[in-house]
Amino acid sequence: MSKIITIKPVSRIEGHAKITVHLDDKNNVKDARFHVDEFRGFEKFCEGRLMWEMPGITSRICGICPASHLVTSAKAGDDILAVAIPETAEKLRRMLTLAQWIQSHALSFFHLSSPDFLLGFDSDPMKRNIFGLIEEHKEFARRGIRLRKFGQELIEILGGRKIHTPWTVAGGVREKFDASKKDYLLNWIPEVKQTTLDAIKTLKNIQKKFSKDIPNFGNFRSLFIGIVADDGALEYYDGKLRVMDSDGNITADKLNPKLYTEFFGEISETWSYLKFPYYKPLGYPKGMFRVGPLARVNICDYIDTPLAETERKVFKSYSGDAGTVNNSFFYHYARLIEILFSIEKIEELLNDLTILGEHIRAKAMVNREEGIGFCEAPRGTLFHHYWVNSDGVIQKVNMLIATAQNNLAMNRTVRQLAIQYLDGSKISEGMLNRIEAGIRCFDPCLSCSTHLLGKLPLHVQLFDAENKLIDEVKR
């Protein structure tokens, strides 16, 4: 008789989810699924609002990456106004995006994932968290918290508050950069650089400690997709999409992100609110792809900051004979490389006098009835697509969120870990946490990715005491 093992809730991720493991009659893993069972509705309730309100509304999708939604929404607004925003505004938006990467990535690595690495997958689950880490590895935790604080404070300095700042708007930004804060931030740079370099060193040591586990953390072939600059450099605000296969071949390049519907399809499964995007040319599910730090560092030709570029070369050496680093565990390494890049770029921007410019906003009326914004959010490429009437009232919204783009790969990771660690039908704490840790490699943000309302699977079944189906509702 087949069995289903349920793990719920999945802890230390943003949002609510469950995992089910399906066994056959010989207790072998037949399938494993990552279910997202929270449900929101941003796309629907944005209809009827003014396009000017969209950055403020959509930033509420998430408490972790609101700045990415702000920037992407404002870029969709720029497109509707048909304006090129002032140079100062673009550089300030870039700085906000980088600050967002730092605070989100630091949260993922130091607060959520490092307890597994430093305290051990098999350590007391009640202490395997940031507070347990504080007790056992005080200095590591303190510096991780300070690193995230740097990102948070920069967001606050730019936007007036750490979370849900309404600072970016269609056409630019609302307020100038406060020049009096420049030295304060620059003086902080050496500390956060060192913290990140030390974290990379720690991660490399961890890799030796968990050398038997790591090969099972979502190690498979897939496509990698993200934005790169025109010259192939790591990019985060603008640029063109690149698609790379697991042999390191660039299978598509310089794709216009505004044509994203031509490249990405979406499928709904009955057992999850999270859709399953795929790369259209390869179809579903063969078009599985990964986005976010692992993809970005894999697909770029180089990183234009020295410390991050040095680490990128080490990262690429992990690919061995393959052209790309295919193991999802190395999302963590790529995330730290991106923190390093962000710090170096922020230093560069702080020393750029253009950020102190007075002209920060281009003003215009509605000039197009459709606008698309995109940027590289911490977890991958984020798209906002709005349709408006001539008064700027939102008629329709489509958002393609990074966490959803990793959905097929997350499910594949769960399956791989379940096959490796499930012993019969018993769940050990260590196995449970390894499966969760596999999901945490992707740092999924389920609050963001279940923003949809509409044609989604909702399936309720009612069973009697004999386990017989007596009622069923599908919608």
Add this chain to the structure above:
Amino acid sequence: MNKTLVIGYGNTVRGDDGAGIAAVGILKKYYPHFDFLSIHQLTPELSETMSNYQSVYFIDASVEVAEVTKIKLQPEISTGILNTHVVSPQNLLNTCLHLYGKIPSETILFHIPAYHYGFSEELSVSTQERIEELVVYLSASVGTSNKKI
């Protein structure tokens, strides 16, 4: 060190959940010598800030109380579940103690009764009245207001 920090937190677009932030807006007028923070949610970084104060007052909305309540906080042993949405004032105090070796001599959590958590940027009349009670309550608890309430 003789400083007081007041932290009001909550979601200002979910009705009464924004009571802590609304309270800070009012208290600022009466306690110009205090420092104030209005924030959406508590995050571990706050522990460093807290370590620099003698007194820290948290103000939050709660559906579990019928009147303004005051809880004196002590560092608490952490639980096994953490995401950034469930960092508690006690967790922060614990972090403060372990990372910085010092905690405020007084940390208090004030709960304001809340009734409606729907989508709204306005507080219910009942919660607004409770905020006024908090101002009086705080005056009685900590005194030292420079202005007459």
